Amino acid sequence: MEPPNHPIDRSRGRARGLAAVLATVLATATAVSAGLAMPAQAASTLKASAEAKGRYFGTALTRGDLGISAEVNLAAAQFDMVTPGNEMKWDATEPSRGSFNFGSGDQIVSFAQSHGMRVRGHNLVWHAQLPSWVSSLPLNQVQGVMENHITTEATHYKGKVYAWDVINEPYNEDGTLRQDVFYKAMGADYIANALRAAHAADPDAKLYINDYNIEGTNAKSNALYSLAQSLLSRGVPLHGIGFESHFIVGQIPSSLQANMQRFANLGLDVAITELDDRIPMPADSSELQQQGTDYGKVVNACLAVARCVGVSQWGVDDGHSWIPGTFPGYGAPMMWDSGYQPKPAYTAALNALNSVPDTSPSPTPPTSPSPTPPTSPSPSPTPPVTGACTATLTTVNSWPGGFQSEVTVRAGGSAVNGWTVKWTWPGGQTISSLWNGTQSVSGSSVTVRNAAYNGSVAAGASTTFGFTANGAAATPALTCTSP
């Protein structure tokens, strides 16, 4: 399944009114409250439920999608992460040499920011949607051009993206690297060169290699696993692996969870980055049920791997998916139908999220070092939303001598523009690494302020930051203020 070399505008479709979205939300709430046994405080949107598990739930949006109010309203209600469908790819951002255009990508970023959503940058180096001026360069110019492209784009979006798919789809199915212009010019080193350039431009972004048909254990994922080991052993800044997950109904690899876990065990984040589950058309009700089973399996696999940071669906509704245009005869791959009604897949995904206790996103203990389950109950009690913002800490992982926590910052009745979270450690804990915020420490007092890209939080919406720390897992009382 080779993605096409040129963009298809998948943004066509009927704009529906707000009424359709409200109907969806109501139908969703009804479906959730009617048939499903769920914990007392089950969240009613994908993002709220994912956040309670220290994860995000994302979607891809194109600039065309932004003009379809029913679609974007649904996206804003359900998702807290956005991947631009096409707008940050090379053909969009540097259509001719040295001439950069970030207008469309910027529109996606500002949509995300104004709805309290984060952004996965997608992508910097890919053999497809690559302008012909790049693929026909003299080989001795390719490295310079590639590094200039990465530096310019990653600098433009510095502080605005949570992660970058630095390298997209580098592998053939047999586990050899594609012989694209980057490989021809630099050999396999193009990957390390690209990661280093991206890290220099935006040291805070998580840097990913992203590919498809690597979800299960196979020749392609084995090759990527060896490459990841090699890059990490050489100190190359690789932080995560993206599993695209363009599935066919009924064909979720049984090794999905174990395969993600082995990458996580290398010390990498893992993410489901482009989930869809296509059905031979017309889809019948048993296929739609099977699709629900599939979505549940994928969400459960992510929840079972402590370093799985989130799941992103590649689009919102069946009416605007790339699938029918790329895989003729297939369709209906999304969690909502073309009338924006939730399908069994939506209920299954939400149910999977809600069936895991908030206190521990991972039913399996962490694998290293010397695993023990979290030692104290978390999160700390959810505070009432009365002031400008509240902050809730969840321990997502712990091990002897250390732990990992996620803090959800939620705006009260009005939007906040900038937030500050403070706490005091009870027992000498120290933060070893913190993301999605900036910290200052004085003795046992910690102050975390928003990062450049997550300070604006809409009324009632939330954002998160996280950290790893040394010491015994603790759930101190947090205060949140907004200037």
Ligand code: XIL
């Ligand atoms: C797809 C887009 O959704 C389409 O609009 C475009 O025509 C082709 O690319 N793998 C990826 C994504 O990494 O960038 C692709 O997106 C889907 C496959």
